[in-house]
Amino acid sequence: MDKMNYDIVVVGGRIAGSISSLFASKNGANVLMIEKRQEIGTPVQCAEGTTLGTFETLEMKPSQKYICSNIEGANVHAPDGRVVRVKNETTKGYILERKIFDKELAIKSAKAGTDIMVKTIVKDLIIDNGKVCGVVANHLGETIEIKADVVIAADGVESTIARKAGLKTTKNTKDICSCAQYELVGLDVDPEFLEFYFGEKTAPGGYGWIFPKGEGIANVGLGVRGSAETAYHYLKKFTSKFDATPVELNVGGVPLSGPVKKTFTDGLIVVGDAAGQVDPVTGGGIHSTASCSRIAGEVTAEAVKKGDTNSKFLKRYDDLCRSKLGKSLELSLKYRKIADKLTDNDMNSLAEFLEYSDFNSISKISALKFLGKHPNLLKLLKDIL
Numbered sequence: 001m002d003k004m005n006y007d008i009v010v011v012g013g014r015i016a017g018s019i020s021s022l023f024a025s026k027n028g029a030n031v032l033m034i035e036k037r038q039e040i041g042t043p044v045q046c047a048e049g050t051t052l053g054t055f056e057t058l059e060m061k062p063s064q065k066y067i068c069s070n071i072e073g074a075n076v077h078a079p080d081g082r083v084v085r086v087k088n089e090t091t092k093g094y095i096l097e098r099k100i101f102d103k104e105l106a107i108k109s110a111k112a113g114t115d116i117m118v119k120t121i122v123k124d125l126i127i128d129n130g131k132v133c134g135v136v137a138n139h140l141g142e143t144i145e146i147k148a149d150v151v152i153a154a155d156g157v158e159s160t161i162a163r164k165a166g167l168k169t170t171k172n173t174k175d176i177c178s179c180a181q182y183e184l185v186g187l188d189v190d191p192e193f194l195e196f197y198f199g200e201k202t203a204p205g206g207y208g209w210i211f212p213k214g215e216g217i218a219n220v221g222l223g224v225r226g227s228a229e230t231a232y233h234y235l236k237k238f239t240s241k242f243d244a245t246p247v248e249l250n251v252g253g254v255p256l257s258g259p260v261k262k263t264f265t266d267g268l269i270v271v272g273d274a275a276g277q278v279d280p281v282t283g284g285g286i287h288s289t290a291s292c293s294r295i296a297g298e299v300t301a302e303a304v305k306k307g308d309t310n311s312k313f314l315k316r317y318d319d320l321c322r323s324k325l326g327k328s329l330e331l332s333l334k335y336r337k338i339a340d341k342l343t344d345n346d347m348n349s350l351a352e353f354l355e356y357s358d359f360n361s362i363s364k365i366s367a368l369k370f371l372g373k374h375p376n377l378l379k380l381l382k383d384i385l
């Protein structure tokens, strides 16, 4: 059996893994990142939209290598076909080519000093006296024991690694949004606007989307929760109206339950989808994962430097993530729970009210006047007004 030694081992080589390892290496740690797939960034399980803030967090200038389009705002389609346009400073963003973006992050991390192993699966943790102190991995049939002061579990929504250390990261299936998406070619869509579609018939418990990648190409997908039919069933129905052809089909789950209660233990922390660091309303995880993964890399590098990788020190990671994102993710979870109770009629009424309003300057008085005529909505929304 081969044996290795690192300060930090990162399990998973996509957004959470590459960003954690990048910032850990930048801060002087000796880091190994392990990815079970043969290539970083594939298969894509993402609609590839992200905010300008992602790049500020990463201190990276967005590159034309992986930016497909610049986004100004979104058109929100109610079940009855009404459209509400949202456009302001916060709705600006990008559609990425994640196959290139994810690999670029891994390359950046490698250039900062991270060693990377691909086609290598982490099978187990090495735990000594209750403290995680490495992993057991398998590369093409060969078992490798890798000792480390800290393990970062960045292994995605189906994460098993943090659970092996006793953290409760299992997500309730009712909080997982099942998604299916085609990359379609031949679509006539506005390249600067995202399209969102709501309604029981389109995407029960979720929404449909069109994210334009430019030149008539777009990610067209949807997510569903608690439905008898699969996301793919709804996707086929949703896309049957387009005269366009797919070049890719992606499926995947998004955890919409908010961050897990505890993200650290002796010698291990958990980041990204594995830690539920996803916006529960939009299902967007790139932006929040980038923030938390940067913190993960910085805190674990500091822990190694100080020679203190016990849970008391690693709690700092949990504290910093919660102070940066905790409130907004909590609020978003509250909104999601309200949205879960909205009927198609409620959504149509809301769209009717918002259709001709200037979204950025709706007064409390006009909102209350509208809600006065819709007692069901008032009951649902009163807590957030």
Ligand SMILES: Cc1cc2nc3c(=O)[nH]c(=O)nc-3n(C[C@H](O)[C@H](O)[C@H](O)COP(=O)(O)OP(=O)(O)OC[C@H]3O[C@@H](n4cnc5c(N)ncnc54)[C@H](O)[C@@H]3O)c2cc1C
Pocket: 011, 012, 013, 014, 015, 016, 017, 034, 035, 036, 037, 041, 045, 046, 047, 048, 049, 050, 120, 121, 122, 123, 154, 155, 156, 157, 179, 180, 181, 221, 250, 251, 252, 253, 254, 271, 272, 273, 274, 278, 283, 284, 285, 286, 287, 289
């Ligand atoms: C259909 C869909 C659309 C989405 N659209 C958007 C969007 O438009 N914008 C947005 O911000 N977010 C979106 N998201 C969410 C976003 O993709 C995720 O939040 C983000 O990719 C999470 O990154 P991650 O690195 O935590 O996890 P993952 O991307 O799941 O990466 C985990 C990695 O760990 C590897 N791995 C797992 N187990 C092991 C092991 N034992 N050993 C070694 N490697 C292992 C996996 O192979 C994988 O590469 C979408 C998600 C889905 C499913």
